[in-house]
Amino acid sequence: MVKEKIKVENFNLYFKDKKVLNNINLSIFENKVTAIIGPSGCGKSTLIRSFNRMNDFYNAKVDGKIIFDGININDRNIDLSNLRTKIGMVFQKPNPFPFSIYDNVAFGLKVKGINDKSFIDEKVVKSLKDVWLYDEIKDRLFDSAMSLSGGQQQRLCIARALANDPEVLLLDEPTSALDPKSTQKIEELLEVLKKKLTIIIVTHNIAQAGRVSDYTLFIYLGEIVEFGETKKMFTAPENKKTEEYITGIFG
Amino acid sequence: MRKFKEFSFEFFIYLSTLITIISLFIFLIPIFKNGYKGIFPEFLFTFPKNGMTEGGIFPAIVGTFYLTILSTFFSFPVGIITAIYLAEYGKPKFLVDMIRTSISTLSGIPSIIFGLFGLSFFVVRFSLEVSLLSGSLTLAILSLPIIIRSVEESLKSVPVTFKEAAYSLGCSKFETIYKVSIPVAFPNILTSLILSIGRVAGETAPIMFTAATLYSRRLPKSLSSEVMAIPYHIYGLVTEGVSPEKQIPIAYKSAFVLLLLVLIVNLSAIIIRQKLRRQRRW
Numbered sequence: 001m002v003k004e005k006i007k008v009e010n011f012n013l014y015f016k017d018k019k020v021l022n023n024i025n026l027s028i029f030e031n032k033v034t035a036i037i038g039p040s041g042c043g044k045s046t047l048i049r050s051f052n053r054m055n056d057f058y059n060a061k062v063d064g065k066i067i068f069d070g071i072n073i074n075d076r077n078i079d080l081s082n083l084r085t086k087i088g089m090v091f092q093k094p095n096p097f098p099f100s101i102y103d104n105v106a107f108g109l110k111v112k113g114i115n116d117k118s119f120i121d122e123k124v125v126k127s128l129k130d131v132w133l134y135d136e137i138k139d140r141l142f143d144s145a146m147s148l149s150g151g152q153q154q155r156l157c158i159a160r161a162l163a164n165d166p167e168v169l170l171l172d173e174p175t176s177a178l179d180p181k182s183t184q185k186i187e188e189l190l191e192v193l194k195k196k197l198t199i200i201i202v203t204h205n206i207a208q209a210g211r212v213s214d215y216t217l218f219i220y221l222g223e224i225v226e227f228g229e230t231k232k233m234f235t236a237p238e239n240k241k242t243e244e245y246i247t248g249i250f251g
Numbered sequence: 252m253r254k255f256k257e258f259s260f261e262f263f264i265y266l267s268t269l270i271t272i273i274s275l276f277i278f279l280i281p282i283f284k285n286g287y288k289g290i291f292p293e294f295l296f297t298f299p300k301n302g303m304t305e306g307g308i309f310p311a312i313v314g315t316f317y318l319t320i321l322s323t324f325f326s327f328p329v330g331i332i333t334a335i336y337l338a339e340y341g342k343p344k345f346l347v348d349m350i351r352t353s354i355s356t357l358s359g360i361p362s363i364i365f366g367l368f369g370l371s372f373f374v375v376r377f378s379l380e381v382s383l384l385s386g387s388l389t390l391a392i393l394s395l396p397i398i399i400r401s402v403e404e405s406l407k408s409v410p411v412t413f414k415e416a417a418y419s420l421g422c423s424k425f426e427t428i429y430k431v432s433i434p435v436a437f438p439n440i441l442t443s444l445i446l447s448i449g450r451v452a453g454e455t456a457p458i459m460f461t462a463a464t465l466y467s468r469r470l471p472k473s474l475s476s477e478v479m480a481i482p483y484h485i486y487g488l489v490t491e492g493v494s495p496e497k498q499i500p501i502a503y504k505s506a507f508v509l510l511l512l513v514l515i516v517n518l519s520a521i522i523i524r525q526k527l528r529r530q531r532r533w
Contacts (some may be wrong), residue, residue: 040521054418057415072295079419080423081423084418084419084420084421085420085421087418089419091415091419093412095410095412095415096416097413098435107420108420108421110430111426111430134288161420
């Protein structure tokens with residue numbers, strides 16, 4: 001029933017000579033939420049940034065394969081622009097551009113070279129509606145995005161990514177800078193969004209992984225300790241380390 | 252004892268600040284006192300008469316304006332592009348090191364040397380004569396290090412998170428620079444550029460041998476004309492001529508006008524920055 005969206009095979013990642021991710025093998029399933037959990041410095045963020053090649057900026061060296069849409073995205077000569085529009089990303093700290101709300105959402109479309117004003121207008125409104133932001137800000141679409149609250153800014157960043165029609169959405173600790181209420185809203189949002197796309201979320205918050213995800217991946221010291229259905233992992237983890245982390249014995 | 256240390260430290264802080272402010276006023280007061288009378292409109296809009304002993308400084312104002320604006324035509328593009336290279340590309344290392352060494356060397360050279368360089372290079376070697384063009388080129392080189400450094404600083408102050416966002420939305424490096432980095436840094440870039448104009452407008456030595464003439468009854472007609480310029484005019488009034496008692500008051504007035512111009516330029520830079528910053532906060 002579940003369909004594989006991304007497949008990771010024997011994936012290793014190095015910064016300089018330091019091995020940060022070791023022999024990662026993994027499947028990401030379509031229309032599911034996969035949570036990546038683990039203690040600080042274990043390689044969670046590095047792993048999620050591997051899916052859209054954001055580690056390139058830190059001179060990462062990789063080997064092994066990450067197969068998406070039948071191609072290995074680690075290939076030297078893939079179209080990175082195209083990859084990053086298909087696999088969108090939302091960051092830890094809300095980072096809307098200091099432009100208007102409208103320009104933020106339209107940004108990706110304009111980069112793609114789309115000039116059709118009515119198409120962009122439509123897409124902006126739809127993306128904002130998809131993140132339940134439109135009704136809150138429909139009268140001030142052309143105000144600076146900086147005037148929004150932290151939670152609204154983060155939803156705007158999700159809308160900005162959605163405007164590109166991505167197939168996969170990467171969220172790197174999207175709620176760690178937000179208050180509980182905004183966090184709840186984003187968690188509910190993921191529930192809806194996963195009907196249309198595949199979601200991978202890194203989180204520090206174990207309870208959040210339990211609430212939002214279908215699959216959970218526990219990494220420790222750059223290696224996968226356990227990967228499986230969230231329900232199962234949270235009730236009957238196979239590995240002792242996983243159990244200790246989930247129950248808060250270390251972390 | 253600790254109290255005493257604290258007290259004496261604060262005392263020196265206030266003293267130093269006070270000295271700075273007082274020297275500014277000691278410097279400004281005589282110029283304002285002797286210079287403000289009869290400025291408007293005759294002095295600003297008439298030509299000098301009787302060998303600089305009467306009349307106004309209209310051609311000097313126009314000359315300074317031309318020199319400054321023309322120099323930005325050369326210095327802005329080169330300066331901005333170099334700054335982008337240093338801030339955003341910064342590879343290979345040996346080239347960057349070479350550029351940085353050149354910039355710091357350039358900024359340490361006394362301005363009279365720029366004047367002599369302009370004379371031998373533009374005026375003589377390239378046969379551009381003593382002209383508006385030679386002078387602006389010399390001024391452009393003089394202002395390059397200031398422009399490059401401040402524009403680079405502006406670009407570097409753009410948060411990395413904005414660039415990451417741009418890349419994650421499919422931007423190439425070039426698109427990230429011109430769709431995000433430059434627009435975000437724009438208020439600061441604009442301010443630095445305007446401030447560099449203020450700096451260039453007051454330079455005397457670089458234009459002495461390359462562009463300026465002491466006395467002209469006409470406005471510059473082309474790029475190859477000699478021009479009058481306010482700073483050099485002041486220098487001439489004080490050091491040359493036969494009737495200092497008539498020339499010194501004119502020098503004061505000219506100094507007042509020059510100060511006012513630079514002040515207006517700097518003030519407009521501050522206002523523009525404030526205005527643009529209010530719209531972009533992060």
